[in-house]
Every structure is written in C-alpha cells, then in structure tokens.
Amino acid sequence: MKNNISLVFTIFMGLLIGHSQEATDNSSELTFGVKAGFSSTVLRINVENITVSEDVSGFYVGVFGDLSISEAIGIHSELLYGSYSQDGESTDILFLPILAQFNVNDRFHLMAGPQFDYLLDADASEGLKRLGIGIGLGAAFDITEQLILDARYSFGLNNRLEGDIEELNGTNVQAKFNYLLIGLGYRF
Helix, strand or coil, X not given: CHXXXXXXXXXXXXXXXXXXXXXXXXXXXXXXXXXXXXXXXXXXXXXXXXXEEEEEEEEEEEEEEEEECCCCEEEEEEEEEEEEEECCEEEEEEXXXXXXXXXXXXXXXXXXXXXXXXXXXXXXXXXXXXXXXXXXXXXXXXXXXXXXXXXXEEXXXXXXXXXXXXXXXXXXXXXXXXXXXXXXXXXX
16 A cells, blocks of 8 residues: 555656746746535445445535646646535544646636545544555636636545554455535635
8 A cells, every 4th residue: 555655756856847947937836715615525445355344424624725836737726625514523634735736728627636535533533543644636617717626535544443443354445535525716
C-alpha cells in the first residue's frame, strides 16, 4: 500500500513540476473562495473478501484556493469541515484535498490527486485511525466567473482500523472511507 501511495504521489508531483516549468509569471494566478455542499461518507469493511458498506450523509463548508500554473493546469486545494449524523450520533471530519486541476476549457475542469481526512471526534474514532489518505477524482463547472459547481469522489487507500482490530482471531479485517462531495463554491 505504501508503494502505491508513493507511486501516485510521485506521478502527481511530476506532473505539477513538469507543467510548472512551462508557466510564466504572467500565467500564474492565485484565487480564493468559499464553498459548501452535500457530502456522503461510505465506510467499507472487508472481512475475508466479504465487503459490507454503511453510508451516512451530511454537509461540508470550507475554503479553497486555485493556483493557475499554466492555461491548461493548476493546483486546487481546499480545507473543509464536514459533519455527519446518524441515529443521534454525529461525526466531524476535516478534509484537505490537494488536486491537480486540468482545464478542459474556460469553464470545465477535471481534478485528481490526494485527499487527506481527519476524524475530529475522539469518541467516534474509537478503534479507528483518525488520519485517512485517499485519491480524489472530480470535475468542476464555472457557472459564472465567481460561482462554481463541483463534484468529487474520494477512494480511501489506507486501512483505518487500529492495530489490534486489524486481525480478529486470525482474520484479516480492513475498513476504508470513501467520500462523495457535491457543492457550490464562490470565488472572490
């Protein structure tokens, strides 16, 4: 798993460095904004090739920044707070995606890259590793120059179970979080 994460990170950084060398000072632009929307979290538990999923829905709010490296590529990063509740229990999560943004045209963008998440609630994370690493894939559409509609799905890469739970009576158990985020952003 560490090799897969290293490979994805190396490819991601190589693309950014390669394209950033093409950029000139005139093409670099940094913009910021706020965003909010719907979020769905899917916990996938795999026990001996049998997978069980449970999903919860909630919302997210946060800030984002876009750095144009060239006309075709940029970096899109966010810091989001997500909240989910089910059966009276709530869970709060911080998201930090750092995505390469590929501009298909002036209004449509594809995004891919690593996404980190952190479980804020100690009680909700009992038996789970609080830090998660995933790969996010998504798209964004500029409705206007300021208003953005975007959607992203993140696939969890690391097993979130703590060490003594990972092996239950000699059985390999894994738990991963996947996230779907759909929302609106406002660029300043």
